[in-house]
Amino acid sequence: xxxxxxxxxxxxxxAVTAALLALATFGVFFVxxxxxxxxxxxxxxxxxxxxxxxxxxxxxxxxVTGVLYLRTRQERHDEVSAICIGIGxxxxxxxxxxxxxxxxxxxxxxxxxTDPRLVTFVIVILLYAAYFVLRSSAxxxxxxxxxAVYAIAAFASVPLSFYSVRVxxxxxxxxxxxxxxxxxxxSMLIWFAVSLVAMLGxxxxxxxxxxxxxxxxxxxxxxxxxxxxxx
Amino acid sequence: xxxxxxxxxxxxxxxxxxDLRLELRTRDTLVAMVLFSVxxxxxxxxxxxSRGDDLTDVAGGILWATLALTAVLGVGRSWVPEREQRVxxxxxxxxxxxxxxLVAKACAIYAYLLAVEVVAVPLMALFFIRDPDPADLGxxxxxxxxxxxxxxxxxxxxxxxxxxxRARELLLPVLFLPSMLPVVxxxxxxxHSVTGGTNDLADYRGYCLFLGVYAVIFGLVAYxxxxxxxxx
Numbered sequence: 001x002x003x004x005x006x007x008x009x010x011x012x013x014x015a016v017t018a019a020l021l022a023l024a025t026f027g028v029f030f031v032x033x034x035x036x037x038x039x040x041x042x043x044x045x046x047x048x049x050x051x052x053x054x055x056x057x058x059x060x061x062x063x064v065t066g067v068l069y070l071r072t073r074q075e076r077h078d079e080v081s082a083i084c085i086g087i088g089x090x091x092x093x094x095x096x097x098x099x100x101x102x103x104x105x106x107x108x109x110x111x112x113x114t115d116p117r118l119v120t121f122v123i124v125i126l127l128y129a130a131y132f133v134l135r136s137s138a139x140x141x142x143x144x145x146x147x148a149v150y151a152i153a154a155f156a157s158v159p160l161s162f163y164s165v166r167v168x169x170x171x172x173x174x175x176x177x178x179x180x181x182x183x184x185x186x187s188m189l190i191w192f193a194v195s196l197v198a199m200l201g202x203x204x205x206x207x208x209x210x211x212x213x214x215x216x217x218x219x220x221x222x223x224x225x226x227x228x229x230x231x
Numbered sequence: 232x233x234x235x236x237x238x239x240x241x242x243x244x245x246x247x248x249x250d251l252r253l254e255l256r257t258r259d260t261l262v263a264m265v266l267f268s269v270x271x272x273x274x275x276x277x278x279x280x281s282r283g284d285d286l287t288d289v290a291g292g293i294l295w296a297t298l299a300l301t302a303v304l305g306v307g308r309s310w311v312p313e314r315e316q317r318v319x320x321x322x323x324x325x326x327x328x329x330x331x332x333l334v335a336k337a338c339a340i341y342a343y344l345l346a347v348e349v350v351a352v353p354l355m356a357l358f359f360i361r362d363p364d365p366a367d368l369g370x371x372x373x374x375x376x377x378x379x380x381x382x383x384x385x386x387x388x389x390x391x392x393x394x395x396x397r398a399r400e401l402l403l404p405v406l407f408l409p410s411m412l413p414v415v416x417x418x419x420x421x422x423h424s425v426t427g428g429t430n431d432l433a434d435y436r437g438y439c440l441f442l443g444v445y446a447v448i449f450g451l452v453a454y455x456x457x458x459x460x461x462x463x
Contacts, residue, residue, distance in 0.1 A: 070456070070459050119416070120413070123409060123412045123413060126409035126412070127409045127410060129409075130405045130406045130409055133402060133405050133406070134392060134396065134402060134406060137393075137396035137397045137398055137399075137402050138392075138395065138396045138397070139397075142395060142396075142462070145459050145460075146392050146395075146396070146460070148459070149388075149392065149456045149459055149460055150392060150406070152452060152455065152456055153385075153388065153389075153410070153449070153452050153456070154410075156448050156449060156451075156452045157410065157413065159448070160413050160441075160444075160445060160448065
């Protein structure tokens, strides 16, 4: 029997996320002031940075659920960890694409190797791509255990991406959030916050969708096996 | 207590000496690693340089790209004797704490890397740096000591993950090289800041600090997860 509650939750999350996305898009393009320096292209910041933050949150959740799996050995933690890494990878790819578009408009080039933050983001993507190679190479319980260990190790590289910004000196990436607070006016900050919450909603919707799909898949397989056994 | 289990240090020493003695007898890994590093540097020279151009600017990059690829060889070979001769079953069956197994393997990888660097760093100076200064090479040696820490800690952990997986020879580079990229970036940056002609010691210190932090972070990760990488 498939539980209908997760599907109802998903419908609610999806609807709220869609509304938030529409509100964020409207606010960013029609309400938030235009940047005097960069003009219209600066609007991409609201999505680029929000997506980047949410992708890091997805990787953080995968690390936490990896730890939970190692402590409890419950498969559902492994499932959430793997899904979060998949979503994080998708978001990271979007970060690179939106960052590249912004770089072309601002600096005249699609890619800047001298910016350690962009480079380290690519390292993070490569790291997590290897997660799926490892996952498909191991069998049974070992697959879950190794995936969890690797999810923790890969997440350790995330603070290094921030640290590298401070070590290397020649960077061109605009630093919006400094220790003394956000480097933008409140009229921009509020729409950035809406955009960030909308992206978090997208993450939660995708996570729930994937979980429901996997559970339905398992239920279907059980039914198939029962039918085969009875025939 | 007499006749009890030997201490942490003695067990580590015994496991490390086993690895080093085996390597000194067969010389399988070290000779291959040194030869590979020389060949890789030659390939980089032909790929990057042309007609005797001054390669001082890219010397650090060539050295650390070479050492990263050489490290893959060393890390990949690190558990081979145990696997091939079923020594691993014996070791895992013995009451040896798993952390000692990993630390011993990390120490062995560290020693192999150091042996390769003894050859590779002077060769880099000879091949790629115009008028190399021995004092600068001393600073590069410190970079090697720091970078090897991170490489060997991470390598020993990932090598176990690849050990029990399918297509382990293909899996290890895919797992290991992306995690190594920050080390390559920082080590190449530190090497360049002292051999590239600018002698920027502030940059050098920053990169060295990064290498230290990297080693500490992955040391903590290895410490937190070592119990789960070996089968019960």
